[in-house]
Amino acid sequence: xxxxxxxxxxxxxxxxxxxxxxxxxxxxxxxxxxxxxxxxxxxxxxxxxxxxxxxxxxxxxxxxxxxxxxxxxxxxxxxxxxxxxxxxxxxxxxxxxxxxxxxxxxxxxxxxxxxxxxxxxxxxxxxxxxxxxxxxxxxxxxxxxxxxxxxxxxxxxxxxxxxxxxxxxxxxxxxxxxxxxxxxxxxxxxxxxxxxxxxxxxxxxxxxxxxxxxxxxxxxxxxxxxxxxxxxxxxxxxxxxxxxxxxxxxxxxxxxxxxxxxxxxxxxxxxxxxxxxxxxxxxxxxxxxxxxxxxxxxxxxxxxxxxxxxxxxxxxxxxxxxxxxxxxxxxxxxxxxxxxxxxxxxxxxxxxxxxxxxxxxxxxxxxxxxxxxxxxxxxxxxxxxxxxxxxxxxxxxxxxxxxxxxxxxxxxxxxxxxxxxxxxxxxxxxxx
Amino acid sequence: xxxxxxxxxxxxxxxxxxxxxxxxxxxxxxxxxxxxxxxxxxxxxxxxxxxxxxxxxxxxxxxxxxxxxxxxxxxxxxxxxxxxxxxxxxxxxxxxxxxxxxxxxxxxxxxxxxxxxxxxxxxxxxxxxxxxxxxxxxxxxxxxxxxxxxxxxxxxxxxxxxxxxxxxxxxxxxxxxxxxxxxxxxxxxxxxxxxxxxxxxxxxxxxxxxxxxxxxxxxxxxxxxxxxxxxxxxxxxxxxxxxxxxxxxxxxxxxxxxxxxxxxxxxxxxxxxxxxxxxx
Numbered sequence: 163x164x165x166x167x168x169x170x171x172x173x174x175x176x177x178x179x180x181x182x183x184x185x186x187x188x189x190x191x192x193x194x195x196x197x198x199x200x201x202x203x204x205x206x207x208x209x210x211x212x213x214x215x216x217x218x219x220x221x222x223x224x225x226x227x228x229x230x231x232x233x234x235x236x237x238x239x240x241x242x243x244x245x246x247x248x249x250x251x252x253x254x255x256x257x258x259x260x261x262x263x264x265x266x267x268x269x270x271x272x273x274x275x276x277x278x279x280x281x282x283x284x285x286x287x288x289x290x291x292x293x294x295x296x297x298x299x300x301x302x303x304x305x306x307x308x309x310x311x312x313x314x315x316x317x318x319x320x321x322x323x324x325x326x327x328x329x330x331x332x333x334x335x336x337x338x339x340x341x342x343x344x345x346x347x348x349x350x351x352x353x354x355x356x357x358x359x360x361x362x363x364x365x366x367x368x369x370x371x372x373x374x375x376x377x378x379x380x381x382x383x384x385x386x387x388x389x390x391x392x393x394x395x396x397x398x399x400x401x402x403x404x405x406x407x408x409x410x411x412x413x414x415x416x417x418x419x420x421x422x423x424x425x426x427x428x429x430x431x432x433x434x435x436x437x438x439x440x441x442x443x444x445x446x447x448x449x450x451x452x453x454x455x456x457x458x459x460x461x462x463x464x465x466x467x468x469x470x471x472x473x474x475x476x477x478x479x480x481x482x483x484x485x486x487x488x489x490x491x492x493x494x495x496x497x498x499x500x501x502x503x504x505x506x507x508x509x510x511x512x513x514x515x516x517x518x519x520x521x522x523x524x525x526x527x528x529x530x531x532x533x534x535x536x537x538x539x540x541x542x543x544x545x546x547x548x549x550x551x552x553x554x555x556x557x558x559x560x561x562x563x564x565x566x567x568x569x570x571x572x573x574x575x576x577x578x579x580x581x582x583x584x585x586x587x588x589x590x591x592x593x594x
Numbered sequence: 595x596x597x598x599x600x601x602x603x604x605x606x607x608x609x610x611x612x613x614x615x616x617x618x619x620x621x622x623x624x625x626x627x628x629x630x631x632x633x634x635x636x637x638x639x640x641x642x643x644x645x646x647x648x649x650x651x652x653x654x655x656x657x658x659x660x661x662x663x664x665x666x667x668x669x670x671x672x673x674x675x676x677x678x679x680x681x682x683x684x685x686x687x688x689x690x691x692x693x694x695x696x697x698x699x700x701x702x703x704x705x706x707x708x709x710x711x712x713x714x715x716x717x718x719x720x721x722x723x724x725x726x727x728x729x730x731x732x733x734x735x736x737x738x739x740x741x742x743x744x745x746x747x748x749x750x751x752x753x754x755x756x757x758x759x760x761x762x763x764x765x766x767x768x769x770x771x772x773x774x775x776x777x778x779x780x781x782x783x784x785x786x787x788x789x790x791x792x793x794x795x796x797x798x799x800x801x802x803x804x805x806x807x808x809x810x811x812x813x814x815x816x817x818x819x820x821x822x823x824x825x826x827x828x829x830x831x832x833x834x835x836x837x838x839x840x841x842x843x844x845x846x847x848x849x850x851x852x853x854x855x856x857x858x859x860x861x862x863x864x865x866x867x868x869x870x871x872x873x874x
Binding site: 442 | 651652654655669671672674675676704707708709710711713714723724727729730731732733734741744745747748751752755756758759760761762763764766767774775776777778779782785788789790791792793794795796797798799803804805806807808809810811812814815817818819821822823824827828831850853854857862864865867869870871
């Protein structure tokens with residue numbers, strides 16, 4: 163007996179590929195994924211076309227941002243601005259690993275980088291989206307564009323602290339460029355806020371910024387790291403989400419792994435050590451770290467920490483994302499209940515660099531928020547940790563009793579800045 | 595229908611015999627296991643769910659082809675710990691098996707940890723993690739039971755992120771909920787105030803928010819969430835939360851408008867403003 167396909171092939175084809183869909187248009191959208199090595203190049207070409215048509219505003223990297231050019235995995239150029247930066251903070255870093263952003267700011271001060279850190283930003287809300295699904299493309303794009311608008315209007319270039327924000331924004335940028343219907347829905351919302359759709363020329367992660375500056379930063383190094391074996395965990399959302407839009411460098415495993423943060427570790431003179439699960443997730447899971455940590459703890463310990471120590475004898479775990487630092491750091495203590503007492507120190511690359519450059523481990527590195535043995539690691543590289551600790555305890559006491567003021571990394575904001583986003587805010591914060 | 599194989603103790607190396615989470619024991623294909631037959635009512639809902647999903651502008655872009663190679667599942671962190679695998683989901687989608695997609699959404703989809711390893715490795719360029727997010731988004735939109743259960747302990751976080759734009763707060767680390775983070779985390783929670791005051795950035799000194807966002811920023815964020823329909827979609831999941839967010843929005847919006855108006859007229863005395871709008 164003839165099958166239905168043989169009897170009526172046209173009808174069957176229609177069923178498989180319904181006519182009411184514009185398949186040509188859909189295919190054009192996915193072409194950028196198939197057309198490697200031209201993926202992001204395709205997106206950028208479309209982005210500039212939309213800019214020419216006046217559909218979107220592109221925030222360009224200017225000579226005043228002093229950019230340097232690196233390559234992505236496909237050899238396409240990616241510009242990394244090195245100064246005049248708008249720090250787009252991470253909710254998890256600021257909430258639970260405050261030494262992460264403070265180390266970034268401290269290094270920026272040390273390298274005389276022009277930057278702002280404003281209250282006029284929200285997180286990307288990507289953590290919530292990946293955890294709960296309680297959002298949608300227009301809202302996610304709105305959050306991104308609103309944040310970028312605040313950077314654009316004061317002419318500072320966005321530097322994204324969080325790995326998820328970085329990956330998520332790359333994805334949303336692609337979506338906004340490829341989908342007119344999202345732009346059409348978003349535009350009236352942005353107009354309501356007196357804003358328009360603005361997209362930065364490049365989406366840049368701070369770990370890329372730190373890497374391209376790491377030789378210069380390492381010239382300020384105070385401690386010798388040559389005996390240090392560092393296991394590196396490159397955050398998934400940095401290089402797996404829109405994989406062809408992060409920088410690679412032949413000095414890092416012959417260009418077979420992302421340049422940051424391994425390259426930063428190398429340029430600071432430590433020895434990166436390999437372990438079999440280098441590519442695996444940390445176990446964060448977005449929702450899991452908050453409400454289902456049984457998974458997170460087991461995964462972080464058995465799939466990351468144990469291989470890093472048993473296979474590579476690592477002295478420290480270096481990574482470059484909010485979730486990864488939190489997960490790898492906080493998931494180790496509970497292993498003691500089953501005799502797994504690894505206590506491998508976990509640091510963000512920015513903390514690792516700042517501490518090696520002589521930053522105060524408590525006031526700047528804020529290592530007292532970490533659950534693992536960071537003090538032991540610092541002792542190993544020769545930091546007089548006891549001295550710093552005593553000073554910090556006294557500092558805390560003085561702050562508590564009102565005898566000391568916090569030693570800020572930059573001029574504190576005015577009260578009005580906590581209410582309104584005023585046009586004169588940069589002149590106040592960064593007077594020329 | 596498949597005939598269930600009998601458990602043979604001579605084949606203990608087959609992990610499917612040993613996994614006690616399965617009601618039925620035996621070497622059934624992944625697609626046939628652990629999924630019950632749907633009732634008529636659920637079947638109707640499953641079809642509606644699938645039709646909405648498949649009409650989403652991302653669906654056909656994210657779903658390409660499937661070699662059934664299993665690369666996605668073999669590198670999946672969640673598959674190592676849960677009865678979950680992305681290959682199974684892609685196979686249902688390839689065949690348009692709406693009832694299986696519906697059951698997969700209810701029973702398995704929340705296990706994914708969104709690492710995107712599957713998406714990066716898929717030889718056919720399926721955006722697998724993106725398809726998983728589509729299922730989750732639509733589970734919330736449809737108010738499916740699994741979404742309600744999953745989001746119940748997540749309520750406070752949703753309130754924080756949708757009203758301030760920050761996902762987590764420093765003071766959420768409490769001994770009763772985060773004891774597994776060890777004594778250091780508990781020490782922080784005891785002395786949170788002074789530890790936060792010692793952070794050398796003025797925006798990061800509060801204990802109830804990661805960084806102090808401006809009032810205007812919070813109102814703008816909530817406007818986006820309302821206008822884009824996110825808050826509305828919560829109605830089906832948690833009506834109280836929805837009401838709470840709308841009340842907060844109305845209050846803050848009014849307060850912001852008053853301040854803006856005074857500022858534009860040159861009548862705003864900065865000194866009279868409370869130290870933080872978050873305390874109001």
